[in-house]
Amino acid sequence: MNAETVRLWLDDRIGIGSIAAVARKKEIPVHRHSIWYYFGGMTLFLFSVQVGTGILLLLYYRPSAETAFESVQFIVTEVKFGWLIRSVHSWSANLMIATLFIHMFSVFFMKAYRRPREMTWVSGVLLLFLAVGFGFSGYLLPWNKLAFFATKVGTEIAGVIPLVGRPMLRFLRGGEDVTGATLTRFFGFHVAVLPAITTAIIGAHLMLVQMHGMSVPPGVDNEKVKRMKFIPNFLLRDLIGWVLAIGALAALAALFPWELGEKADAFASAPAGIRPEWYFLFMFQTLKFIPAKILFFDGEVVGILAFGLGGLMLFILPFLDKPDKPRRKTVITVIGVIVVIYIVVLTIIGYLG
Amino acid sequence: MKTESHQDSLEQKGECAQCPNRTHAAEAEHDGKGRRRFLNYLLGTGFGATLIAIFYPIIRFITPPMIIEATQNSVTAGKINELAVNSGKIFKFGNKPGILIRSASGELKAFSAVCTHLDCIVQYEPEKKQISCACHNGQYNLSGQNIGGPPPRPLEEFVVNTRGEEIIVSKA
Amino acid sequence: METTPVNQKNIAAASTRSRFRALKLVPLFALLLFATVSAQKKNSCVECHSQMEGALSEPVRLSKGDVHDARGLSCVDCHRGDSTKDDMAAAMDRRKGFVGKPKPSELPAFCGRCHSNAEFMKIFNPRLRVDQEREYSTSVHGKLLKSGDQNVATCVSCHGNHGVRAINDPLSKVYALNVAETCGSCHGNREYMKNYNIPNDQFDKYKTSVHAKALYDKQDLSAPTCNDCHGNHGAAPPGLASVANVCGQCHVRQATLFQSNPHKTVFGLMKVGECIQCHSNHGIMPPSDEMLGVGEKSACTQCHGDGDSGFAAAQRMKTSMDEMVASIGRSNDILNRAERAGMEVSKAKFELNEARDALTQARVTVHTFSPDELDKVLGPGLATSNKGYAAGGDALAELSFRRKGLAGSLFFILLLAGLIYLKVREVEKRQALRGQ
Numbered sequence: 021m022n023a024e025t026v027r028l029w030l031d032d033r034i035g036i037g038s039i040a041a042v043a044r045k046k047e048i049p050v051h052r053h054s055i056w057y058y059f060g061g062m063t064l065f066l067f068s069v070q071v072g073t074g075i076l077l078l079l080y081y082r083p084s085a086e087t088a089f090e091s092v093q094f095i096v097t098e099v100k101f102g103w104l105i106r107s108v109h110s111w112s113a114n115l116m117i118a119t120l121f122i123h124m125f126s127v128f129f130m131k132a133y134r135r136p137r138e139m140t141w142v143s144g145v146l147l148l149f150l151a152v153g154f155g156f157s158g159y160l161l162p163w164n165k166l167a168f169f170a171t172k173v174g175t176e177i178a179g180v181i182p183l184v185g186r187p188m189l190r191f192l193r194g195g196e197d198v199t200g201a202t203l204t205r206f207f208g209f210h211v212a213v214l215p216a217i218t219t220a221i222i223g224a225h226l227m228l229v230q231m232h233g234m235s236v237p238p239g240v241d242n243e244k245v246k247r248m249k250f251i252p253n254f255l256l257r258d259l260i261g262w263v264l265a266i267g268a269l270a271a272l273a274a275l276f277p278w279e280l281g282e283k284a285d286a287f288a289s290a291p292a293g294i295r296p297e298w299y300f301l302f303m304f305q306t307l308k309f310i311p312a313k314i315l316f317f318d319g320e321v322v323g324i325l326a327f328g329l330g331g332l333m334l335f336i337l338p339f340l341d342k343p344d345k346p347r348r349k350t351v352i353t354v355i356g357v358i359v360v361i362y363i364v365v366l367t368i369i370g371y372l373g
Numbered sequence: 374m375k376t377e378s379h380q381d382s383l384e385q386k387g388e389c390a391q392c393p394n395r396t397h398a399a400e401a402e403h404d405g406k407g408r409r410r411f412l413n414y415l416l417g418t419g420f421g422a423t424l425i426a427i428f429y430p431i432i433r434f435i436t437p438p439m440i441i442e443a444t445q446n447s448v449t450a451g452k453i454n455e456l457a458v459n460s461g462k463i464f465k466f467g468n469k470p471g472i473l474i475r476s477a478s479g480e481l482k483a484f485s486a487v488c489t490h491l492d493c494i495v496q497y498e499p500e501k502k503q504i505s506c507a508c509h510n511g512q513y514n515l516s517g518q519n520i521g522g523p524p525p526r527p528l529e530e531f532v533v534n535t536r537g538e539e540i541i542v543s544k545a
Numbered sequence: 546m547e548t549t550p551v552n553q554k555n556i557a558a559a560s561t562r563s564r565f566r567a568l569k570l571v572p573l574f575a576l577l578l579f580a581t582v583s584a585q586k587k588n589s590c591v592e593c594h595s596q597m598e599g600a601l602s603e604p605v606r607l608s609k610g611d612v613h614d615a616r617g618l619s620c621v622d623c624h625r626g627d628s629t630k631d632d633m634a635a636a637m638d639r640r641k642g643f644v645g646k647p648k649p650s651e652l653p654a655f656c657g658r659c660h661s662n663a664e665f666m667k668i669f670n671p672r673l674r675v676d677q678e679r680e681y682s683t684s685v686h687g688k689l690l691k692s693g694d695q696n697v698a699t700c701v702s703c704h705g706n707h708g709v710r711a712i713n714d715p716l717s718k719v720y721a722l723n724v725a726e727t728c729g730s731c732h733g734n735r736e737y738m739k740n741y742n743i744p745n746d747q748f749d750k751y752k753t754s755v756h757a758k759a760l761y762d763k764q765d766l767s768a769p770t771c772n773d774c775h776g777n778h779g780a781a782p783p784g785l786a787s788v789a790n791v792c793g794q795c796h797v798r799q800a801t802l803f804q805s806n807p808h809k810t811v812f813g814l815m816k817v818g819e820c821i822q823c824h825s826n827h828g829i830m831p832p833s834d835e836m837l838g839v840g841e842k843s844a845c846t847q848c849h850g851d852g853d854s855g856f857a858a859a860q861r862m863k864t865s866m867d868e869m870v871a872s873i874g875r876s877n878d879i880l881n882r883a884e885r886a887g888m889e890v891s892k893a894k895f896e897l898n899e900a901r902d903a904l905t906q907a908r909v910t911v912h913t914f915s916p917d918e919l920d921k922v923l924g925p926g927l928a929t930s931n932k933g934y935a936a937g938g939d940a941l942a943e944l945s946f947r948r949k950g951l952a953g954s955l956f957f958i959l960l961l962a963g964l965i966y967l968k969v970r971e972v973e974k975r976q977a978l979r980g981q
Contacts, residue, residue, distance in 0.1 A: 076434055090467075097889040098438045101430035103947075253976075256969045260962045263423070267958035274951035277887035409971060416968055419961040426954055468895040490767070494902055507909070509767075510797040523767035523795070 042230060046250035049236045056126035057234060057254075058261050059119050064222070065262045066116035069269070070154075073109040074211070081161070083207035085200030088163035089283040096280060107273035113155055115265070117299050120151055128356050130237035131341070131349075137235060138338035140228040143221050145335050150218045152299065157210040159297060163203060164281030169290045171206075172198045174300070177307070180320050181328070199286065301370035302363045303327055447543035450483060453535060461497025461504070464542070470494050471531060471542060476515060477502060481535070483542040484517045484528040495528070504528065588628045589636050590620040607708030610716065616669055623655070650690055652699040653678050680778035687779075696737070698780075703727050719777070722760065724770040725751055747771075750828030769795065785812075788819035796820075802912040822847070834870065837911060838863025861916035866907065869923050872930040873900050879937030886944050893936035900930035 031037040048057055080099055082091040095102035124144065127133060133141035160171045175198065179189030194201035236242050248254055296304050306327075310319040333340070341352050450464040450473045461474040463486055472486040474497050484504065486494050493508035503520075504513040512521030517528035534541045595605040608614045613622070621628045626643035630636040637643045647655045657678035659665050666675050677700075681687040686697040703719055710717035718727045729748030731737055738745055751757055751771070759768035774791050775782060783791045789809070793800025803809060803819065812819050818826070823836060823844035835842035838859050839851075849855035876897055880890050903926025910922045 076431065079435060093889065093891070094440075097892070098440050100433035100436065100438060102434060103889075104430055105434055252972055253969065256965055256972065260965045260969075263958055263962045263965065266423070266427075267955050267962070270951055270954050270958070274947045279887070280889060280891075409975075412964070412967055412971055416961075416964045419957070419964050422957055423961055426957065465896075468891065493905070507798050508905075509795045523765070525767075 043251055044249075046230065046233070047247040048234050048250055048254045049240065049242075050246045050248050051236065051240050053126075053130060053237050053240075056122075056130065058258060059123035059126060060229075061258045062261055062265065063116055063119045063123050064226075065258075065265060066112050066119060067218075067222070069112045069265075070109065070116060071215070073105050073112065076105050077109060078211060083161070083204055085163060085203055085284075088161060088203060089280075092162045093280055103277060104270075104273050107276075107278045108269045110278040111272040111276075112269055113158060114298070115269070117151055117155060120148060121299075124148060125356070125360060128337070129353065130235070132235040132237070133338045134235075134341060134343065135338070137228070137232050140225060140232065141338050142335060143225040143228065145331075146221050147218065147225060148334075149331075150214055150221065154210060154214050154218075155297060155299065157206040157214065160203060160206045161210065162281065163284045164279075165284050165288070165291055166281050166294065168198060168284035168286070169294050170296050171202065172290075173294070173304075174296060175202075177320070177324060180318070181324055182321060197286070295370060298367060298371075302366035305366045305370040305373070447541055450533075450540045450542040452538045453540060454538060456481075456540070459499045459502070461499075463494065463496075466531070466542060472497060472504065473533075473540065473542065474504070474515070481533045481540060482515060483531040483533045484513075485531070486528075488524055489519065489526040489528065490522070490524040586628075588619060589631050590624075590626070590628050592631075593633070604707040607705075609708075610710060610714075611708050612711045612714075613709060622659075649695045649697075649699050650693075652701060653681055653687070653690070656700045677778045680776070684776070684778060684780045685782075698731060702731070703777075719772075721766050721770060724772055725757070728771045747827045750825075754827065754829040755831045756829060767795075785816055785818045788821055792820045792824075798909050799912045802910070806912070806914060808914060832908070834863070834866050834908075837866060855914075858914060858916050862911060862914075862919050865916065865919055865923050866904075866911075869900075869904055869907065869926055869930070872927055872934070873897065873904065876900070876930045876933035876937060879934055879941070883937050883940035883944065886941070888940040888944055890936065890940050893933055893940070896936075897930065897933040900926050900933065902926075903929065 027036070048054065077095065080091060080095050080102070082088055092106065095106055097103075099105075127141065127144070156171075156174060160167045175189050175192045178192060179185045181188065190196065192202070192205070193199075194205040236245055295301060307320060307323045310323045312319045314322045337352070341349060343349070448464065448466050448471075450466075450471065451462060456462060456473065456475045458475055458479055459477040461472050464471050464473055466485075470486040472484050472495060474482045474484075476482060477499075484495075488495050488506040488508065488511055490506065490509060490511050493506050495504050495506045495511070495513065497503075498505050502515065504515070504517075505511065506513075506522070506524065510522045511519065511524040513524065513528050514520050517530045519525065519527050530545060531542045532545050534543070591605050591608075594602055596602070604620070608619075613619075619628070620626070624644050625641075626637050627635060627641065637645070639645075644651075644655070660673075661675050661678045663675045666673050681700075682691070686699070689697045690699065705718055710720075712719050714720060715722070717723065725748055729751075732743075733745055733748040735745045756768050756770070759765045760770060772780070773794070789800045789803050793804075800820075809819070812822065824832065833842070836844045839846055839849075839856060840863075843859065843863075845855065845859035849859060877894075880894050880897065883890050884894070903922060907919055907922045907926065910919050913919070
């Protein structure tokens with residue numbers, strides 16, 4: 021029995037030959053901006069790190085208000101390498117969202133969302149929301165003071181949306197307040213609901229990417245551009261990135277271990293200087309700056325609806341950018357730059373303040 | 374430059390030396406084969422080592438540790454044969470002290486050992502068959518109720534069970 | 546909620562109807578009112594005095610919250626006289642037994658007429674004591690009163706005359722939180738007390754004390770105020786030989802240890818007031834370790850001098866205490882360091898609390914004034930503290946191990962990344978050679 025017989029056996033039964041053929045044919049354009057092509061795969065890699073470490077944590081974590089904090093403490097103190105798995109999981113979550121943002125903005129600026137790749141973009145925006153949902157639901161699970169209040173404030177903000185706000189708040193919280201019921205519910209979202217949906221949408225996203233191939237940015241000639249093979253060239257380079265990511269995660273886990281915090285207490289007052297994770301910070305800071313009343317509307321509601329509108333714009337972006345309207349293209353690019361600067365500046369302000 | 378198949382077949386047969394038409398490039402490639410094998414060997418070892426470095430912690434992680442669970446809701450407070458009749462002992466329950474008492478009639482009782490007055494640790498007094506606090510002479514009876522001195526509230530009572538020789542105390 | 550025009554008419558009609566129905570009840574109310582008024586006893590005292598000005602109407606105003614009034618007792622029950630008579634002379638006829646404003650010297654008997662009568666008091670509160678008058682006669686106030694001093698405190702000085710409240714009523718002048726102020730209203734008044742040879746600073750000193758902090762800041766009603774040490778009715782400073790007994794009501798262990806100690810006999814001989822010699826009486830501060838040993842703030846050096854065994858014992862005890870405090874400090878520091886570096890040491894920190902407990906116990910055991918006894922308590926405490934220190938050291942060692950592990954792994958990871966890069970170069974070179 022050698023590799024060849026195994027290959028033939030598998031091909032006969034599940035047709036890996038055709039998959040392998042597609043993979044072998046895949047090519048990546050090589051140009052000035054090729055570096056951005058790595059970020060999608062990096063996000064996928066970090067997601068699989070999350071799934072792996074998440075499954076491991078599931079072996080010891082207990083999703084109830086009485087036991088959650090203690091179970092995380094147990095993982096970090098008693099379980100061998102528990103500290104490593106837990107810190108990797110927390111750090112990788114943040115790294116994943118960072119690479120996801122980079123991936124999204126690079127696709128945006130390289131205009132890779134245009135025809136025929138609109139659905140790829142739409143599925144990608146869905147994945148963004150799913151990732152943020154993962155982040156929000158996972159943050160509560162250690163049940164410490166910071167997480168408790170972050171969830172309280174976050175769901176409170178959701179509750180401000182007109183009409184659907186209150187029902188949504190009650191759905192998210194499993195009641196009127198953040199309690200053990202919220203924890204159980206968030207746990208269900210985090211380990212079952214979101215993974216299922218995300219797997220499906222990642223599958224669709226990847227399939228669409230293979231179907232349409234890699235796009236080239238405007239200014240690069242699609243016919244004449246040099247291309248490198250996906251296997252083995254690009255994949256090996258991807259691998260370098262992933263190996264370095266493993267190193268980065270190990271370093272972060274050992275040098276900046278994720279804090280345990282203090283167990284959440286529903287009756288204690290919020291700790292001073294509370295703020296959400298960095299990927300929510302720019303929205304949180306914006307809401308802080310918005311005046312209490314705009315005309316006769318509640319400032320907060322206006323802010324949230326504005327962000328909702330922004331999200332919607334993001335969704336339908338491919339349908340807004342028409343190649344036959346060159347001015348619109350420039351406007352979109354400029355808006356994109358402004359948005360990036362805005363996010364960066366407000367995040368910095370959020371940290372300084 | 375030789376065609377691919379010809380070079381490959383030569384390499385397979387190890388007959389490079391017999392080929393009269395060698396170019397620099399072919400030579401370079403021929404030398405490179407040794408290097409390539411070395412690199413592949415290193416790479417394989419490197420990957421293998423990395424995989425071990427990833428899977429070793431994972432294997433240790435999934436192996437149950439010595440203390441099998443976060444002992445917060447119940448704890449082994451002691452052994453029956455180590456606790457004399459009409460005596461008490463302090464044990465650790467999570468991160469708070471508890472007091473385990475075997476009464477004169479042999480009954481096992483357990484309470485939080487934190488005095489409700491100013492948080493001193495209480496003790497069992499065999500002569501009076503009561504729990505008392507040395508700091509300001511607080512008194513509790515064997516139901517945990519505050520019956521004398523400054524303590525304003527009773528002591529929290531725990532549930533006591535026995536498993537063989539061991540005494541298991543759990544939250545009520 | 547909006548109302549339709551039809552609804553509004555109905556509402557208007559209904560309210561008019563109900564108004565008419567209400568009028569039918571007026572005669573019934575008038576009858577009830579008359580019955581109530583005539584059933585209530587006539588009280589000419591209240592009728593006249595309520596219309597007077599200033600101090601003369603005060604008794605009526607104050608009687609509203611008065612505990613006697615609440616139980617159906619009124620003016621004549623204390624002052625006698627006749628409240629059915631409107632005529633002043635008839636109502637306040639001294640020949641018929643009316644007692645106006647009693648003199649201070651008459652007050653104990655005045656109040657005691659009822660309050661010393663067990664049969665009578667049983668009707669109102671079976672648990673109330675009936676020996677206040679007798680106790681009062683043993684007090685400094687009582688003795689001075691009997692000798693003719695009309696300035697001392699009598700029943701009404703503390704309890705008030707009208708508007709007397711139950712002692713567990715927060716508005717009562719003798720409620721736990723108000724006692725010190727009530728006593729201090731005379732004892733803190735230098736003018737008033739100028740003829741007596743006692744200090745005036747008790748209230749001021751007490752306010753700075755640890756007992757006052759417990760009572761007023763922490764609202765711990767079990768904390769002592771004036772009457773807990775001096776007694777309420779039999780108020781007198783505790784005798785020198787009974788100070789330990791008084792403090793020992795709460796500080797049982799310290800008092801017991803002291804009383805089985807040679808110091809008790811010696812203090813008795815020296816006519817020194819036991820606990821208060823070191824701890825003071827009114828301005829009691831939280832004790833510090835500085836009170837032990839032979840330093841500036843030491844209490845021991847008040848009597849002991851260099852060379853005597855007490856001095857040496859004090860030194861030994863202070864050294865042991867300092868060692869314990871330092872050990873706990875060191876262990877706490879290393880655990881904090883480990884925690885700040887990200888290690889989980891909450892269990893070890895908790896166990897360090899046992900060492901702190903031993904320190905608390907030791908500070909009680911100090912009252913044996915025996916270095917050996919102290920060491921018996923501090924020994925296990927030091928062992929616990931050292932365990933905590935070791936745990937901190939272990940955590941830091943684990944941290945160091947992790948960092949070394951990281952350095953090693955990073956080396957291999959970077960090596961691997963480099964190897965892959967070399968592989969990429971090699972593959973691409975081969976591809977170039979093959980014309981790919």
